[in-house]
Each structure stands twice: as C-alpha cells, then as structure tokens.
Amino acid sequence: MRSRSLLPGWIALAVCLAALAGALASARAGEPTEPAASAAPAPAPSDASPRGAGHGLYPLFEDAEVPAAWMPPGVAATPVPSDEVFPPQTIAIRFNHGWHVKQLKLSCRACHAGVYESEAAKDRNLPSPETCDGCHDCNHSNLAAVKAGTDPNGQCAFCHLGEDAGVEGVVALSVWPEPNLRFPHKKHLARNIGCPQCHGAVDELELATRDQLPRMAGCFTCHALSGAAAGDARGDCTVCHLTEPNGLLRTAFPTGKLEPPHWLHGADHGPDWIARHQPVAAANSAMCGSCHASPFCTDCHDGKVRPRQVHPNDWLSMHAQAARQDSPRCVSCHQLQSFCGDCHRRVGVARDAPAANRGAGRRFHPPEAEWSRATRGARHHSFEAMRNLNACVSCHTERDCASCHASKGLPGAGGTSPHPLGFESSCASALRRNPRPCLVCHESRSAVLGRCR
C-alpha cells in the first residue's frame, strides 16, 4: 500500500534548493568588509585627478544619483533617514571613499577602527584627524596649530571646505550630532554582519552622508525574532530605540517627533489617523504601548474633557445628527446608558426624563401618527431602529420599547414582535445563555417561550 506524502517530492526539492540559495546569498551579503590592504597604508598619491575639483563633495561625482543597489537596505521604503533618529549633519570636508578603498586598498577598519569596539551609537567612530596624517602631508597633532606640508595632498583645502579653508588656520566645522538610538557596532560585527549590510556600498561612493545611514526597514531583515528568543535580534522597539525611565520610547527630539513610518502596520500618524487607528490598536496594542502610556488613550476613550480632534467646535449642537450617522461611532468611547443617557435625561430628551425638564407636547421625533402609531412608512421608527439601534438606546430604556413590543406590555399595546427574520431558529440558545431579556417581554410560561425551550 502506497502512502501519500504531504508534499510532492519535486516541490520539497525546489523549496530546499531555494532556501539553500537564499542562505548562500544572504551569507555573502553579510560578509564583513575585509581589510583590502595591510595595516600600513601606502602614502596618498599627490596627483589629484580622481579627487580633483568636484570630487569627494557628494556621494557620487557632481551629485549623480546613487544606484539603489548601493544604498542601505530599506531605502526604497524610507528614501531619507529619519531626522529624529539621525539629526541633520554638516559635513565640511570632501572625502572619496571609493578612491581610498579601491585605489589605495584601504579597509574600512583602517580609518574606522573604533567601530570594532564600539558599544553605543553615540560613540564617535570617525577617524581622528591624525589618522589622515599617516598618508597626507600634514600634522594634526595639535589642532590649535595644524601644520600643512608641501605636498598638495597635505594642504588644508585638499580636504576641508569653506571659504579660504586653511587661511589663518581656519576651516569650516563639521557637525555630526549623536544619533538617537541604541546600536552596538561591536555586537553586529561579531555576528559577521558587515558594513555594507547596514550602510550600503560605501566603497563605491565618494562622500558618505546621512543617506548612507541605516533605515529601519533594513534593520527588520534581521530584527524579527520573537520575544523569548535566545538571540538579540528581537523585533521589540526598545531593542534599538531610546527609552524613557518608564520604559516608553523617547519620542520628543529637538529635530521633531518620532512617529511610525507609513509602512509599519499601516500606522502612519497622518491627519486622519484618529479615525483610522482602531484596526492597528486592535491587532497590536503593544506597539501603541511602546510610545503611549495608558493616560494617552484614556484622555479620549474615557476622558472628561472633550477631545477637539474628535469633536470639533459646537459639538453639543450637532452631535445628534452625528449619532444618527454613526460617525464617529459613539460606542467606541461612550457607554450609551450612562454617558449618553445621563445627559439626555437631564435635558429632557429621554422619555423617562424628569417632568420638569420635558414640557408637555414636546417631541424630539416626528409626530406620533407617523413615527409610531402609523403602519410602517418611510418615517416610521422601525426603520431607524433597524438601521442604527445605538441611536435609540442612547435615550430610551427597555421600558420605553417594552411598553409596545412586550407581549405583556402596557394594557392595549400590541406586543409587536421586533425580532429579525429567522429569529426563532436561534431563540433556544439565546434563552439558554441568558433568559433575562426573554422574560422582559414574555411570560415565563408563555407558549412563545415554550417553543424556544
């Protein structure tokens, strides 16, 4: 007898081969950049042809567009790095990475040796000026009195920008603010994660700018482990983002407010976010809780002061029509019997409002002849109730409805059945789960309930 396998063999083989190919490709991408030359680099050539006027000022000569393949992973989702995580920089030097790596055979480590021991993102992993002195004909040992040599490659203006750079020892200052995140370079390098895996192909570029800093979408390539996983590459926000003492993410920065990108679970906090946040919070409230403490939610969902972004000016006057349109949905934040009912009773809208608050002959609804006593027509209350029962319940108590709909309601009332079509097929389970609503309208020994039993 031949047993049937779950998967045809050729599919299993194809999946295995694809997984192997993927693993090889990913391993290749993850190779650290190997030192391309010995620790003692060759002197910098004095000919300026590859680094002449216009070179080293942009990622590519004359600010040509950098191919996507050379950019950091995730750049398609986030073309520009976050201002809040990587504050804008001022780069007042020219530098040709491609020339140093490919022509001079220098490794990343030759200039950025600090990254191999760096455990914090705020570590300054740029080379000290003296590092340049090893090849360039200059002396930065005393930054108050830097000495330029005679070779063109040792002149201040060879690297430094600014009007008359080097004249009277003045050069334009570069500003590289600390990034606002946690990032241990040492840990990543130790796991064989090479520079290009986060920064892109810097060795193909001239000047490395903010554009070569990592994008969050790229981090998720690895940071997708579940909470209790043994590895550190978990997907939790707090793995990379800075936190406040209460454990929430720090979101306020001088450069702006940190908000989720538009592609993260559709949580883009755009102008209509309040109206659209429910599905995101329903699926992943922990993500919301990464930045927002409970009071942030209670201010709207259980607040005592009207939130303006939900209810604009003069909401008291227009809210009745909004409730009729179920927009916004009242029950998202309000309990109908208490929040709505309390006020409706006080102002005399509700049927069981105090006599003093409800003048004789005043009706909120159309005339009784159309609204309740007439046979069903376009203005009959039954259609409004079927369409939007919540609007009814915000004013009425069960007694109001039972007075006519109950089989034992007010004397002379009709006992009109409000049940939807096909209700009888499910009434037995309803009665079993909770008999109370049945007994509001039906006698416990009535034939109707007998049929449901």
Added chain:
Amino acid sequence: MLGEASRERAAARSSAWRSVRPWATVAALALASTPRMALGVDFEIDGDVFAQGYDVAGPWGDVLLGRKRFGAVLGFAAYNLQGEARPLEADYSVALRMRVDTDFGYRAGETDYADDPTLYVPGMAYAPVDLMYGYVEGRDLGGGWFGFRVGRQYVTDVLGWWSFDGALLRLTTPFYVQAEVYGGLEQRGGLPLSSPRFERPGVWRGSHGDLEGDLAADFPSYQYAAPAPAVGFAVESAGPNWIHGRFDYRRVWSTGAAFTRQFPAHEGGGYPQVEGLRLSSERLGYAGSAFLPEIGGAKGGFVYDVGTGVVSRAYGALEFHVGEPVTLGAEVDYFVPTFDLDSIWNWFTHDGITTTLARVALRPVEHLDVTVSGGARLWMAEGDPAAYRGADSTSIAPDLVTDVGARYAWGTGQVRVHGGVETGFGEVAQNRGRRGGADVTVAQELVPDHVWLAAGTSVYGWSDPLRTHRDATSFGYVVAPELAPADFVRARVEWEHDLNRLVGQRFRLLGSLSFRAEVSP
C-alpha cells in the same frame, strides 16, 4: 585519584548547598521583597485638575443645564523596581491612577427624589470617584518568556477597550507566538471606585442610592450592580514586523438580581426578577495586518458575538504605496450593534451598517500631509419604506461620505485643516439628513518650552429631515493659550464661542492645570 577528589569536592559542595539552601531561599525572598530604591527605581507623579463651564440647551432651545464641572486626576507610578533598567531583561513596575469628576451645576432635586420628584434624574451619579487603573506589572521575566499584570487594568484588542480587576499572565515564546490569559471581575458602574464605561451597552447598572425601596420598582430599567466574573485569552504573533495577528476570546457573566418585566405583573406580585449567574457577553475576534514596506499592505479583522450568534464587526483595508509620497487605499467596515446579553436590544438588531471608502494619503512637499477619502455608508433595513413593502425585502439607504484632512508642521507649530460632508442620497435615504463643514486650527510655540497658543475656527451645517427644527449652521472659534512656568507644570485656558440659531451664543471656558514630576534617585 584526581577524579575521586573532584567527586568528593563536588559532594561536599552539594552537601553544603543543601544545608544553606533554606537560608539562601529566605534571603532571596527577603531581598526580592525589600525596596531597592537606591538601585534605580524611577518614580512618577502626575495629575490634572480641570474646571469647565458651559450651558447645555435641550432640543427646544431652553437653557436647562448650567454645567460647572470640576475634575481631578492623580497618577502615581514606580518603574524599574528591580533596579537598573536593561532592555530585554526583567523589570517590575507599579502604576495607579484615580480621578473625581463632579458638576457643581447640579440642582439638588436631580439627585434627590425627596427634594423634588419633578427634577429627579434616575441613575445620575454625583461626583463619581473611580480608580482608572492600579496594578503591579512584571515584564520580560524568565529570559523574556513571562509577564504578568495584577490589579485593575485595561485590555485593548479587537473586542474593544475594556477594563477588569484581576490577573493577566503573558507567555512569550521564541516561536513567533505569544499568548495571554486573564481572569477577574469586569469593571462595572455602581461597584466601588468603578465606572460604567467598560460594560457592554444596553443595560444601566449602578448604585441605586435614592432608588432603593419602592422607588426602585418605578425604574425597573435601572439594574443593580453586582460583581461580573470574566475570563479571556489571546494568542498573538511576535517578532516579525511585516506581519501581525491577534486572536481574542472573552466571556463575562452577570450575577445578582435583575428586573425582568418592566411593568407590574398583571397577576400581582410586583416586578419579577431573575437571579444568579447568566452570560453577559461572549465574543471572539481576530485582527491582523501584513505590510511590505515597498509595496503596501492589508489589514482586517472581525468580531463574532457568540452570545447573539452574529458577526458584529468585520473590516478590511488595502493600501498601496505608489511611490514614497503617495498611498492609495480602499477600506470596508461592517458593524452591527450588539449589547449586553441582559439587554432586550440584541433581539431588535437586524442588519449592519456597511461603510466603503477609497483613500489617498500624500505628502506633496516635506512636512505637509494630506489625506482624502470618500465613499458610501449603507444602512440596511428589513422592508422597503419607500415602496411600503414588508419584511420580505431589504432596503438600503446610502450616505455619501467624504473627508479631507491636511497638516503642515514646522517644528514649533502646525496648522491643521479638516473637513467633510456626510449626506444621505437617493429616494430611500432622503430622511437620513446631512452634516458637513470644516475647521482650521493653528498651534504655535511662542516662547520655547514655556508659552504656546492654539486657535481655531469652524463652520458646520447640518439638517435632519425628521427633525427640521434641529437644522442649523454653526460658526465657532476657540482660543487656547498654554503656559509652562516650570518643567513640571502646565496651565491651559480654552475659550470657545459658538453661534447657531438653536442656542444663539454658547460660551465654554475650560481651565486646566497639569503637573508631572519624575524622581530618579
């Protein structure tokens, strides 16, 4: 020989350990229960005090309520009880928040039947005090496997925003899945320090106060509060950021007595009641999303009300990122009102409300976000009121729904514009009415970290063919200066002035004082 010596040393160590183990255990427990404030516990105290005054007019224009509301919220929290906080390592915290909300505009008779029966408002709570939350929490315990929360707490999921008193245990595995299980008592109105906010709609429950004795029977729709046992669990994905899903199940029971018949029994004997354990709600639901950064994504979910046997909510959305600054989307939302199973209204519910929208979100220039959406909301009813046909047919009354929003931010301020129109159209929908308008709000920081000013104006119009006496056009403006004399305190005043033909002019003045202090020894 060496091995033997080694074994002896190991045995000696083991014996020594056995002798000290009880003491070590006691010491460990004592250490765990001793406050270790000096090791990095962070305290946080915050609060709000607010007062607001405004008039509320009834539908006939009379000014009935002169509301003079005063409220206060006080919160306390202590984080990192274990000492220094380290990401992904166990941490413990305590948090609680209480508040009082009162209206000094109440008239005495509204809460006291004996004072003036013609003014008495059944069920009205005067100056309610509630504990919003108060819990002890532990996270990332056991290498990230466990977490817990004990006390009054919120649960936010596809079943809604909910609160209970009890315990929640969270299990997080390395296998891309985590689970929560919880049990306790639902927070219900009328119970100590509780609010009715988290009950299912359909039943008023609370402190009867003045409703005791014979008076209670005059208001049989107002039920007594009693503890409501609740249990639930959730299974949720964990880890990958491009896909996420969460399944939830929750069941709540009602206990105690509840009036059934709303009128005295014809055969005498007053108002019958039911007593004992009965189902209050039983629901399950799922919400999920999957997004690929460079393409777009989808999200969706549903809620099935087991108690009534209906899908009470279903929704879905698709989004496509058409280049970085433009996102196109389509959304559908289906909603059927459902209620506490003590309520009769579950059995009045017939059809759902279905809303379909197309949406565009774009960023035409940096710092400017614009969203535009439009579609239809479909109201269903058994029977056709236009053709006067019976329940063998279903009629659909559509509303046209549009919404436009824009926000431009410049670091120290922003301007927001929001507008929209919702109007019934078609023969069946002619009675649905319309509402439309727009508002503009500008906020600007005037003195860095100290003074802010927000101002806005709005124009809205609405009409309801069933209640033409309520049609109006409203113009309003609001001005709100805010001052922070110190890092830990903020004072805000909000002045709102609205004009429409129903109320003439309405003024609203709101003052609030917020403070927040952090102490990290």
